[in-house]
Amino acid sequence: MANETRIEHASETWLADSTVFEVNRVPAHSDHKCYAHDPQTNEWSDLRQSLDGEWRVEVVQASDIEFNEEPFVRENFDDSAFERIQVPGHLQMAGLMNNKYVNIQYPWDGHENPAEPNIPENNHVALYRKTFTMANRLADTKNAGGTVSIVFHGMATAIYVWVNGMFVGYGEDGFTPNEFDITEMLHDGENVVAVACYEYSSASWLEDQDFWRLHGLFRSVELAAQPHVHIENMQIESDWDPESGSASLDAALTVRNAADAATISATLKDSDGNVVWETANCADPDTSISTGLLNGIRPWSAEDPVLYEFEVTVIDHAGNIAEVAVQKVGFRRFRIEDGIMTINGKRIVFKGADRHEFDPKRGRAITEQDMIDDVVFCKRHNLNAIRTSHYPNQERWYELCDEYGIYLIDETNLETHGSWCLPGDVLTEETAVPGSKAHWEGACVDRVNSMVRRDYNHPSVLIWSLGNESYTGDVFRAMYKRVHDIDPNRPVHYEGVTHNRDYNDVTDIETRMYAHADAIEEYLKNDPQKPYISCEYMHAMGNSCGNMDEYTALERYPKYQGGFIWDFIDQAIYATQPDGTTSLRYGGDFGDRPSDYEFSGNGLVFADRKPTPKAQEVKQLYSNVHIDVAEDSVTIKNDNLFTSTGEYTFVLRVLADGEPVWQSERRFDVPAGSTEKLDVDWPLDLYRDGASELVLEVSQRLAKATNWAVAGYELAFGQTVVAGSKKASAPVKPVDGIVTVGRWNVGVQGSGREVLLSRTQGGLVSYTFNNREFVLRRPAVTTFRALTDNDRGAGHGFERAQWLGAGRYARCIGNEIEQIDENTVKASYTYELATPQRTKVTVSYTADTTGRVNLHVEYPGEPGDLPTIPAFGIEWTLPVQYSNLRFFGAGPEETYQDRKHAKLGVWSTDAFKDHAPYLMPQETGNHEDVRWAEITDEKGHGLRISRAEGAEPFAMSLQPYSSFMLEEAQHQDELPAPKHMFLRVLAEQMGVGGDDSWMSPVHPQYHIPADQPISLDVDLDLI
Structure with a gap:
């Protein structure tokens, strides 16, 4: 109206x-x-x-x-x-x-x-x-x-x-x-x-x-x-021609009381304040200013966000300056050319996230510092794009994205999901708002008009979005028309047409939510007419973002142009509890009914803006520079559009059994869009004899400080593992000790250590070093993990309920004690899993008077139509002081089968840091590809676990809470004060998934088949 x-x-x-x-x-x-x-x-x-x-x-x-x-x-x-x-x-x-x-x-x-x-x-x-x-x-x-x-x-x-x-x-x-x-x-x-x-x-x-x-x-x-004479509106088109390298600026001004202005002049300045163009025009209520062709202008992009300042000065008839209007501009050209979105003539790939404005104390009343923190996170983690889901953001956000270099999909304040969607995703077109209902058209067109008018001049805004999850209809045609009436250049995005293809004309981009990678590939392989983006994908709820590499692999198709992870930050609110403590709460915790509870916890950063472990995977997969390391070379694929890798330092390292032993800095100048194989003379001969395996690593780092990171900050890496020639250490000859085969227990003593294996308790009941006990209860077989949000959404718990108790309630049905020699004993226990099949699992301990123990757990595979197994291994309760963790494996953050684009190395952490505080407590802290791990107290005393000779690496975690504690709790503050540490040593754990959190299961290749044998083989020692 x-x-x-x-x-x-x-x-x-x-x-x-x-x-x-x-x-x-x-x-x-x-x-x-x-x-x-x-x-x-x-x-x-x-x-x-x-x-x-x-x-x-x-x-x-x-x-x-x-x-x-x-x-x-x-x-x-x-x-x-x-x-x-x-x-x-x-x-x-x-x-x-x-x-x-x-x-x-x-x-x-x-x-x-x-x-x-x-x-x-x-x-x-x-x-x-x-x-x-x-x-x-x-x-x-x-x-x-x-x-x-x-x-x-x-x-x-x-x-x-x-x-x-x-x-x-x-x-x-x-x-x-x-x-x-x-x-x-x-x-x-x-x-x-x-x-x-x-x-x-x-x-x-x-x-x-x-x-x-x-x-x-x-x-x-x-x-x-x-002032009386006032520039009410500036609509600036700052174009850059990639063919000629020339630029131009055209500004349409709306001037109030222009007749009372003597002159209106304009100046264009670079970032140093140097004038690169200026002119003066006669005053007119609708003044147009054109620079004509400009040479020597640097184009704007997220890689090189060069800004200029456009200044318009109004002089009144008395010769005074009535007003100066200023707008920072970036010269760039964004178009759809031959069905492909391009910036400055180059195909763009959006490596993005959807972002709500949010803070756990202030809600959507976020501060400038919050915004700076968010844009810095993006730059540090290789995100180049944000979709302003699902409303225009604060004006300052756009200025920061112009300045730091972030591409934006600017989205209209429109979502009507509940008007047309019933439980079970049942579509009710007749109730859809706005649909084709004329009485909603004015309000919806006004919303998109307000956004476009306000944000038009920002170079960071590349795409206009008509809103989110609002079905479609004639109202969207009116909105689309309004956008292109104002802006004929930027494309329009709207995903809702996927529900009614009669309205395909209201989006210039094929855009879908949570389509699986194989479905996207089908679109891309069948002569697509429009470029494709996933406006929402990789639902990052809780412990998620598995199989993300299947999506980034689609970048090989020219019309696949990236996606936006849902979403940027956990929406959770601090609240004071009855005991006076403050903790994060989610939906339903405030007496709000109806509620969708923890479904707002989908962030790449936690509510307090600390990065989640998922960010490690996103950073590596979103990197523009891909590094493939070989024994004699490194191949660098530079997917930057405009920036050579000559702008960066490359740090080369050799790790011998995980420890750095050699480092060198290089400059590899690979042009944007190019791939080059470069010779590297790795000093393998110096270190091969002293290591079982060598990790060759190349790391891309900032050569100089930026406004978002210090010099030396790492953006991407590549690694390869080559075999060393170090022979396996000869078994330490058992020292004189005592092996006692008793009626109830078998004991092995030596080197200050004692191992006690129980005939009745079904395994290891004591493991001591200088009277320090490392077994509070016998290590137990586990076939379960605390459900992730994705597990719950996909029904993994329902389908795999038998595995929850299979290990927990397994019973020992037999044991066999074998004294191998005077210094060595082997105790083998047969367990019957608590399943209808009563599958037999063997747990054996081989201990000698050196104090070392080999632990071997064997699952034979169970024929039949059984659900896959969530995890398989042992869970061990340790005294609470053994909270420090040092390990050689993929890290430093938690990793899973389908989320391990991580560095192989030696990492130090502790059980508390390794516990990711997801809104709903769940599986966390797992580390894949582990060669060895040390669990110690503050004095360095503790337990060392190593893969046995010839065995595969294992997975492990150290947490202050057991799997069942995590499964029971609904909030982090419901977890008890730690009284023990819980060590999980696993042969395997299934992936975490990431396609969505309400339907899609973990991909089959990341499951643990129940009909296949599984083996865990590790050596234990006390240190």
């Missing part, structure tokens, strides 16, 4: 009227910076005044408000009884409303029956008040014939605004600015702004995103004055 004349009175009917989405709002415009010059003081001002800080607020039922008679809007209203609240901020975070988290369903479903465009009867409104005195520079501008606006940069879900008791306007779509002209309402001295911010309105039907339903004024509020 557009208004040419000001509406003087508010109407309650607007809340439930889908055709009313703004009243008296200033038309959307670019977010360029404006400055005014004071000739008397010779100072510059942006003519903005923040209204952030403490406001007064009261939350009441919406039914208690009487429009146009409400006393709280009056200047002299006594608000001393109101609560204090910080703006920006959420009402929920201030404890004034309840947190609610749902994914698809609308949050009032079941309490009331959702029927659009009706809004819930149980609706709250927050009555905000703020007093302010206008700054002199704004007052002077107003008195000189200028205007003053109040700008709400973010709110939820609808606001009515009054200033000094007079109605200002009404606004929805709280993720783009709601700006109102309040010039005539202001007076000298103190002014009062009053805002009624509603929990629900018809806009709520369009904002059913998978996020916490948080409300209030969650972005900045400010006053913005504009």
Whole structure:
């Protein structure tokens, strides 16, 4: 609803009227910076005044408000009884409303029956008040014939605004600015702004995103004055021609009161402030400025985010500077050419993530530092793209992405998932919002218009998105048309057409959610007409991101252009518990019903912005430089589009049995888009004799510091393993000791160690060194792991329930004691797994008077149609002090069969660091390809486990909690204070999966077949 004349009175009917989405709002415009010059003081001002800080607020039922008679809007209203609240901020975070988290369903479903465009009867409104005195520079501008606006940069879900008791306007779509002209309402001295911010309105039907339903004024509020002659909008096309290497800039300006300007001039400066172009134009209400061809301009890309400053100066008839408008620009060309998206003429691959604005203390009221932390994480982990799921972000985010170099899909504030999707993903087209319903068209077109107008000038924005999970229909055709009417160059993205291909014309890109890699490949192999991206894939919920390499392998197809991992950050909220402690909570923990519980925990970073172990895999697979190491060379494939590897240092290392023994730095200058094989004279002869295996490693590192990492920071690596010639150590000859074959136990003593093997307890019951005991209970066979989120979603627990108790409740049905010689004894135990098949598993210990023990666990394979096994090995309870872990294997973070693009080396950690605090406790801390591991206390005493001679590497973890503790707990703070350490030594563990967290199983090649034999063979020693 557009208004040419000001509406003087508010109407309650607007809340439930889908055709009313703004009243008296200033038309959307670019977010360029404006400055005014004071000739008397010779100072510059942006003519903005923040209204952030403490406001007064009261939350009441919406039914208690009487429009146009409400006393709280009056200047002299006594608000001393109101609560204090910080703006920006959420009402929920201030404890004034309840947190609610749902994914698809609308949050009032079941309490009331959702029927659009009706809004819930149980609706709250927050009555905000703020007093302010206008700054002199704004007052002077107003008195000189200028205007003053109040700008709400973010709110939820609808606001009515009054200033000094007079109605200002009404606004929805709280993720783009709601700006109102309040010039005539202001007076000298103190002014009062009053805002009624509603929990629900018809806009709520369009904002059913998978996020916490948080409300209030969650972005900045400010006053913005504009001089009498004012550049209201700048639409800048800064193009770079890859064929000629020349650039051009065309700017369309909308100038208010242009007749009162004498001249409008423009200047283009580089990052050092040097003028590279300038001109002057006659004033015109719609002024166009064109630079013509420019030479020597450096193009913008994520690899080299070069920015220039475009400055427009307005001179009035008195010769004074009325205003200077400034916009940073990047010269780049993004197009779909021959069905392929290109930037500056080169095919682009998006290595991205979907990102909610979120903080566990502030909700979506994030700070600039939060944004910097996020963009730095992206650069450090080789992410080059972000989709602003599912709404336009704060303006500062776009500036940072311009500056640091991040590609953006800018997404409209639109999701209506619960309107057209029933449980079981049942489609109900007739109820879809907006669909083809004319009464929703204005609001939806307005939302995409506001986004495009605001963000047009940012070079980081490459693609416009019409929204998320909102089905499709004629309304999307209108939105698509509006976007291309404004911007004919950038492509439009919309995934919803996958549900109705009659609307394929509303997206320029083939884009899907959670399609498996093989399904994507089918599209790519069958003459695709559009470029492909996965707007959501690799559902990173909990312990996930397995088999990601199957997706990145699709980059070999020209029209596969990457994807966006769901998602960037865990959405979890800190809450104080009854015992006074603070911990992260998820949906349902705040009394919110309905709720989708922990489904918001899908981040590559935890809620506190610490990287998750999954980020290790993403970083390596997203790297632009791929390094293949051989015994005499290194092959470097440089997938950068514009940057040579000459910009980096390559560090070469040789690891002998995991320990670094040689290092050298090189410069390998491989041009962008090229692959070169380079000779390397590895000094193998120096180290081969002293090692069983040598790891040859090449690491790509920053040659100099950037604004996101220090010099020497590693971006990617390659490794290969070559055999050493070191002979296996001859078995240590048993020393004089004592072997005691008793009636109940067998004991072996020697070298200060003692091993006790029980006939009745079924195995090792004591293992001591200098009276330090390492066996609290007999190591137990395990065939289970604590379920991951993906396990639960795919039904792995249901399908493999027999394995949960198979090892835990296995019974020993026989033992055989064999004294091999005077210093060595072997105890073999036959276990019967607690399954209908009663599969026999053999656990044997061979101990000698050196104190060493060989542990061999054998599963014979069970013919028949049995489910695959989650894990197989032993779980060992250790005293709590043995919490330190040093191991030679893939690391440093946890790895799994389908997620081990990690470095082979020797790593040091501990059980607490190795416990990843996923929102729902689950399997964590596993390490693959382990050759040996040492579990020690603070003095270095402990247990060493090594693969036996000729055996395969094993998997292992050291945790403060048992698998069953993890399985039982629903929050991290429910896990008990550690009283033991739990060592898992496994022959194998199944992968974690990653396609999605509600349906897709772990891929078959990463399962453990129950009909095949499995063997764990390790040597134990005390140190």
